[in-house]
Amino acid sequence: MGPMGSTDLETAASDENAAAVAHGSISREDPRPLHRQVHGAILAAIEEGRLPRSGKLPSERELVDIFGVSRITIRHAMRDLVQQGFLQSQPGKGFYVVEGHQGFELHLLKSFTNTALANNRRPGQRLLDARIYRAPLEITRPLFLPPGAEVFVLSRLRLLDDVPVVIQTDWLSAARVPGLIDLDWTSDNRSLYAELRERFHIRPVRGQTTLSARLVTEREADLLDLVPPAAVLTVDQIAFDGRNRPVNMTMLAHHPERYPLTLAQSETGDIEQI
Amino acid sequence: MGPMGSTDLETAASDENAAAVAHGSISREDPRPLHRQVHGAILAAIEEGRLPRSGKLPSERELVDIFGVSRITIRHAMRDLVQQGFLQSQPGKGFYVVEGHQGFELHLLKSFTNTALANNRRPGQRLLDARIYRAPLEITRPLFLPPGAEVFVLSRLRLLDDVPVVIQTDWLSAARVPGLIDLDWTSDNRSLYAELRERFHIRPVRGQTTLSARLVTEREADLLDLVPPAAVLTVDQIAFDGRNRPVNMTMLAHHPERYPLTLAQSETGDIEQI
DNA sequence: TATTACCACTGGATATATCCAGTCATGTCA
DNA sequence: TGACATGACTGGATATATCCAGTGGTAATA
Numbered sequence: 080m081g082p083m084g085s086t087d088l089e090t091a092a093s094d095e096n097a098a099a100v101a102h103g104s105i106s107r108e109d110p111r112p113l114h115r116q117v118h119g120a121i122l123a124a125i126e127e128g129r130l131p132r133s134g135k136l137p138s139e140r141e142l143v144d145i146f147g148v149s150r151i152t153i154r155h156a157m158r159d160l161v162q163q164g165f166l167q168s169q170p171g172k173g174f175y176v177v178e179g180h181q182g183f184e185l186h187l188l189k190s191f192t193n194t195a196l197a198n199n200r201r202p203g204q205r206l207l208d209a210r211i212y213r214a215p216l217e218i219t220r221p222l223f224l225p226p227g228a229e230v231f232v233l234s235r236l237r238l239l240d241d242v243p244v245v246i247q248t249d250w251l252s253a254a255r256v257p258g259l260i261d262l263d264w265t266s267d268n269r270s271l272y273a274e275l276r277e278r279f280h281i282r283p284v285r286g287q288t289t290l291s292a293r294l295v296t297e298r299e300a301d302l303l304d305l306v307p308p309a310a311v312l313t314v315d316q317i318a319f320d321g322r323n324r325p326v327n328m329t330m331l332a333h334h335p336e337r338y339p340l341t342l343a344q345s346e347t348g349d350i351e352q353i
Numbered sequence: 354m355g356p357m358g359s360t361d362l363e364t365a366a367s368d369e370n371a372a373a374v375a376h377g378s379i380s381r382e383d384p385r386p387l388h389r390q391v392h393g394a395i396l397a398a399i400e401e402g403r404l405p406r407s408g409k410l411p412s413e414r415e416l417v418d419i420f421g422v423s424r425i426t427i428r429h430a431m432r433d434l435v436q437q438g439f440l441q442s443q444p445g446k447g448f449y450v451v452e453g454h455q456g457f458e459l460h461l462l463k464s465f466t467n468t469a470l471a472n473n474r475r476p477g478q479r480l481l482d483a484r485i486y487r488a489p490l491e492i493t494r495p496l497f498l499p500p501g502a503e504v505f506v507l508s509r510l511r512l513l514d515d516v517p518v519v520i521q522t523d524w525l526s527a528a529r530v531p532g533l534i535d536l537d538w539t540s541d542n543r544s545l546y547a548e549l550r551e552r553f554h555i556r557p558v559r560g561q562t563t564l565s566a567r568l569v570t571e572r573e574a575d576l577l578d579l580v581p582p583a584a585v586l587t588v589d590q591i592a593f594d595g596r597n598r599p600v601n602m603t604m605l606a607h608h609p610e611r612y613p614l615t616l617a618q619s620e621t622g623d624i625e626q627i
Numbered sequence: 628t629a630t631t632a633c634c635a636c637t638g639g640a641t642a643t644a645t646c647c648a649g650t651c652a653t654g655t656c657a
Numbered sequence: 658t659g660a661c662a663t664g665a666c667t668g669g670a671t672a673t674a675t676c677c678a679g680t681g682g683t684a685a686t687a
Contacts, residue, residue, distance in 0.1 A: 310584030341563050
């Protein structure tokens with residue numbers, strides 16, 4: 080309906096956006112929480128371009144009618160979308176689609192494979208190393224493993240549309256993931272996180288990440304088409320499962336131009352004095 | 354009181370934690386939202402060590418009694434704390450304090466000054482450049498300014514406990530922040546964001562950030578005590594205010610060892626198929 | 628003694644209900 | 658004509674209420 084003073088044009092646009100959002104509606108049979116379904120529906124509308132750039136979303140109360148859920152559920156979904164940088168809220172006015180939300184999101188805790196597909200890019204990989212060995216303290220300690228414990232190391236060159244973009248090395252407790260080393264890691268769509276989930280029911284839910292930079296090694300430069308001296312963006316992460324046990328340690332070396340990281344931020348109310 | 358089977362010891366510990374959290378309670382007179390006050394109270398208890406490492410928090414329903422607010426308000430605060438990496442939730446069990454939540458958080462949208470103080474470090478700065486000039490397109494376009502618009506550029510070497518850690522360069526529309534150039538930017542605790550807020554009532558609420566790496570220039574190497582060839586972590590950000598107008602563009606060059614970025618992550622439910 | 632059934636408790640999800648402070652078009656009044 | 662009051666609408670905050678699926682201790686049972 081829009082505010083009392085709406086012109087016909089504005090009302091029409093509003094209805095159009097409402098239809099765009101409602102597109103793939105939600106279902107009570109779907110095991111996912113309602114707020115996730117709403118989140119997905121709105122995100123799909125944005126990413127498939129059904130909502131115009133800088134478009135205004137239907138109001139929360141309209142969305143309640145469109146989706147047939149309570150306002151709390153709508154707000155939960157909207158809060159996530161704002162937090163992820165897809166939407167922006169303007170109190171008293173409405174929610175607006177944020178433009179220029181592009182680039183490679185920090186894909187930690189998500190698999191490279193997933194992130195690539197979400198960006199409509201074709202993920203690929205080349206196996207560099209896959210073996211089990213007795214790891215040094217720098218590796219075993221962060222994983223809460225006893226000194227000398229056997230560790231499965233998996234090193235891969237990651238490609239996007241056949242272009243090398245990042246070198247990824249993972250360490251996992253060998254005892255916890257038996258048989259993982261026997262898989263065909265040369266396969267283009269073999270995802271470590273998918274295997275962990277499906278074979279071992281291990282799901283990382285939390286991560287501690289450190290971002291920095293360093294010079295490339297000669298081997299890395301060769302793999303990433305860089306000419307030394309050159310810099311790489313490094314991302315080191317330890318992931319934990321729901322029971323707070325370390326799952327894996329990941330070290331990434333990013334090609335600075337081909338695979339920078341982008342990040343959307345929105346304040347949570349923390350910006351205080353001083 | 355804790356679960357029916359609690360031992361005396363556990364009950365005592367639980368009561369202790371409850372007392373620790375309740376410490377600086379909340380007030381209806383405080384203009385801040387209740388969930389922010391709860392958030393702050395729990396965060397203070399964690400950071401001041403009143404909650405033991407890996408300590409278990411009182412349950413949501415206990416916190417309802419402790420703070421005298423509804424469960425929704427408690428959950429709102431808890432969700433933020435989980436999202437920020439301070440807490441971890443274990444359904445069926447409770448909330449636990451996350452260990453090893455340290456390092457320099459991504460301080461985008463927050464001032465360097467703030468972040469430093471929050472880490473109990475002494476922030477400092479050395480003015481490198483402060484002038485108004487007609488900026489090239491690479492600067493004016495992201496700020497939605499017409500070509501040839503006058504831009505205020507502020508370049509500073511940032512110090513932590515007198516050690517140079519990052520070079521920060523900011524660009525702002527000169528017309529929007531008249532007089533900003535006349536301030537004494539050599540002062541150690543002069544904060545750009547504080548001045549924006551207090552003098553012009555401008556508050557960035559959203560940011561689009563790109564992280565990458567590159568080689569240091571000679572001048573930067575000199576300022577950061579690096580020896581070329583060396584790499585720096587770069588952080589480029591455009592900040593927007595509540596009305597979606599660009600506020601400033603910031604470019605940071607981080608010393609890779611002295612000022613890496615750390616980031617806590619927790620899944621929001623996005624980790625899906627494939 | 629080992630196993631199992633029970634049950635209190637936990638976080639998670641959701642509905643319904645107010646109240647508030649902004650925003651903005653409209654229409655009235657000086 | 659221009660300033661102003663009105664009122665519909667917005668997101669934000671909060672309270673109270675259920676229901677659910679895990680978790681883990683206790684007590685009954687084999």
